[in-house]
Amino acid sequence: MMLRVTYGDSPVNDSIFELGLERNAANHAALSPLSFLERAEAVWPDKTAVVHGSRSFTYAEFGRRARRLAAALRARDVGPGDTVAVLAPNTPPLLEAHYGVPLVGAVLNPLNVRLDAATIAFILEHGGAKVLIADTVFAATVREALGRLPAPPLVVDIDDPERLPEETAGAHVGEVEYEAFLGDEALPWTWPADEWQAIALNYTSGTTGDPKGVVYHHRGAFLNAMGNAITMGLGRTSVYLWTLPMFHCNGWTHTWAVTAVGGTHICLRRVDPVLIFEAIERHGVTNMAGAPIVLNLMIHAPDAVKQRFPQRVDVATGGAAPPTPVIAAMEDLGFRVTHLYGLTECYGPATVSAWQDDWADMGLAERTGRMARQGVRYVTLDGVSVRDPATLDPVPADGTTLGEIMLRGNTVMKGYLKNPSATDAGFAGGWYHTGDLAVTHSDGYVEVKDRAKDIIITGGENVSSLEVEEVLYRHPAIVEAAVVARPDEHWGETVCAFVAAKDDADLDDDDVLHWCHDHLASFKVPRTVVFGPLPKTATGKIQKFVLRERARVLR
């Protein structure tokens, strides 16, 4: 193959440095995170790779289990272009799927365990899942979701022996349990010839109507894992606690990064401060990650639960900026907090509020203010820039001019699945448009000032106000509805609904909440319902900014 090399306008493919020096099998390979587990299995076969309650797997076992999963999938004719969905907490099967699924060339689609059956059904159908691997604690939801599908996928049940005492498993939905499905055969390691091949499919929570399917490729997964390893300083002795859902951007690609350095994964079925402190102590955890709500839970745990540790624990947080009291309280507990920023569309973290030496001399508020900025690009991202969404001109670095955060580079998604108009809009002008409004400070650090207005972030989960409004509007007694974020110390934000009922309707909070529970994942259900006429502009548009202010001062 003749390789055409260009530099600006001048092709240099006839240069002595290009002619006869094309790619070949010895000097070019697709970048793929599959290579991480292949290597770890070979280099550290006897090292503990994965711990899950009383079970643990060495890297030899982890690698072999992933390769057994691949063999089982191939036996079911799962291959390139196929989708395998997984609905599971942070347990070994979901981690194994990050390698076993792409090993047969298929695409991993981890599902948010908090989704309702209707949304799961939508995703399974839209993503074309051929297989669904699901933990039995979600059996009821899975059964309901499958009932909505004209052609349900093969279902594999995970009957986790490390289920928590308070969890209840449903009856098996599928024809085979995960451990039996794995079988004895194990595929050898290979990876795709093209690093642009899809590796994962992650659905956004859907700001406007249906969720969108974000497609990742092997190149981006490899590079963001490298970026995370370098940013978080991961290495052979790292012990990583899974407080971050693996279904969020493939655990921000930490599923791959921790394996790349030969660290140890500590699984966790539930974000519970008792379990977290216990795990940190027992396993010598050095790294963890999660939304600020996770940090909040730890801070507000009873004193009897809280412990201090001999090792320093690095906590990467993102999804929302960590407030000063959260950073301060975590530091008091002996943790070091680093703020990352990103979205599903960019493999999780894309920027970091990189530490500057002179911050150490600042007062608490100033220092944590700096730490809470979104910061600067990862070394593996090409560019981050705050720009005027209309002209694409960068805003001045004055700390006050608002623009939209835009990203470009290899860790930006391939695009949205079967959604060319959203893909085109997202990439308009050669930048990915995040929808987050921000400023650029004089030191070049970016800071988000306002989330895209229709998103409510509660407990680290994105809730689309439009989706909740749509459900409310479907209630026969509701005339108008508007949903906004209500600030909350514990959850960051909660969902607050303003509802105008029919004149003759006998509607109360409970009616509305029951209705929502029947039609929405529970984390999307409003915490607050306020009845009354809605404020409107002269042209009849509901004035959300007025409602936001009302929600802010609600008692």
Added chain:
Amino acid sequence: MMLRVTYGDSPVNDSIFELGLERNAANHAALSPLSFLERAEAVWPDKTAVVHGSRSFTYAEFGRRARRLAAALRARDVGPGDTVAVLAPNTPPLLEAHYGVPLVGAVLNPLNVRLDAATIAFILEHGGAKVLIADTVFAATVREALGRLPAPPLVVDIDDPERLPEETAGAHVGEVEYEAFLGDEALPWTWPADEWQAIALNYTSGTTGDPKGVVYHHRGAFLNAMGNAITMGLGRTSVYLWTLPMFHCNGWTHTWAVTAVGGTHICLRRVDPVLIFEAIERHGVTNMAGAPIVLNLMIHAPDAVKQRFPQRVDVATGGAAPPTPVIAAMEDLGFRVTHLYGLTECYGPATVSAWQDDWADMGLAERTGRMARQGVRYVTLDGVSVRDPATLDPVPADGTTLGEIMLRGNTVMKGYLKNPSATDAGFAGGWYHTGDLAVTHSDGYVEVKDRAKDIIITGGENVSSLEVEEVLYRHPAIVEAAVVARPDEHWGETVCAFVAAKDDADLDDDDVLHWCHDHLASFKVPRTVVFGPLPKTATGKIQKFVLRERARVLR
């Protein structure tokens, strides 16, 4: 552009995960180490980037100087496909050239400062250098080399204000001094559209015939820098002392890796134990690298020079396996040694003797034996394998079957410049053939037993010259040793040892032979011992071919 994605034999370009999800300006960028300095300049403008004697540059200054160099080169019409050679010790101009030269799309050709004029002339002509930037201490050699060229390049003199007292500058050879050449204009950062574009040209030392020009690309430079950052655990607080020549594989790509993490480069004009210990103490050095000879120099420094440091200093060594006494003595001094293996053809380090926890419990000899193995592949390399050079079958992992170390992946060169037959031979069968003979141990670690030429066959028995050398190095009075074959009518070959003893040592043949008899099978004991300094290549490698010739004519 339609992207064709394949997996094995089955094209999946019509998959829903590929159609409409092609590369675009927002989601694909060429990997290039230029992005490292662009980022460091923006993120850490006021941080110390480069220290050179009494001078130092912040990242803002380092970045700007590189961009000024680029502007100056462009003003001289240097661009894509052109070559810029640099002949300099580890000083700021050579570091700046690692960014300024590729910024105009040109190829950096760092020259070994120990080369003679004839070889330099050969390289300048073969590589097509359009510009030569040269330190004035090499003025005489440069002038002689230029005299051999029909069309000499533009010469830029570096008149280094931090020249050492014992160094003598020659008269300027060129028309302009480096600082004046830089000028005031600075190019903005850009990088090539194609990551396969050449970035550097590094000549092998040429043990057989003319040196060969090894061509690197941006992709490989980016990836090996990432691999080094992860393998060496580099981060923002790393302080890297330049004991390794930057002209060796671009300083094993540390020129780029240290910048990627925002660490600090400490320049060093000369590998001198006094300067090294002084620099480690003054600058709080955390990382350094070099051939075992550098470690040897430090170990054998006078006690008055040696110091202990509060920080741990990590030393990456390669080019030859570090003998047990060298590792032990460095550890006694408080350094931690990691053995890397690689060649010019693979951007420097390609494998690492990755630490295993159970090594800590081993006795010194066993542990350092493990540490001295070539080990396992970098996380950024695709594969390392010991294979039969004829059949390309991997040898069994039995620790005894000899084969040739072969490498494949993105950090293997594009090929040899204007040398298709050497390129084809080097890549035969889809692996890069290193020419190093090795075994694979049961734990998968590879260990070099010898260069193909270094096996001595005496009386039908194979003797590894490395094994004999290792025994000689352990003798307390021996500083350096090399073992070669001496032709012999009766035995075919006999073992011949060349030994450099400590200055004050009272060492004779009998001492050496007794020592060997105590530690080796008798057929491996040298028949001949020759005392005196050992001849070295410009890169500091012992010139075994010179010793072979001496052994051949010995009486």
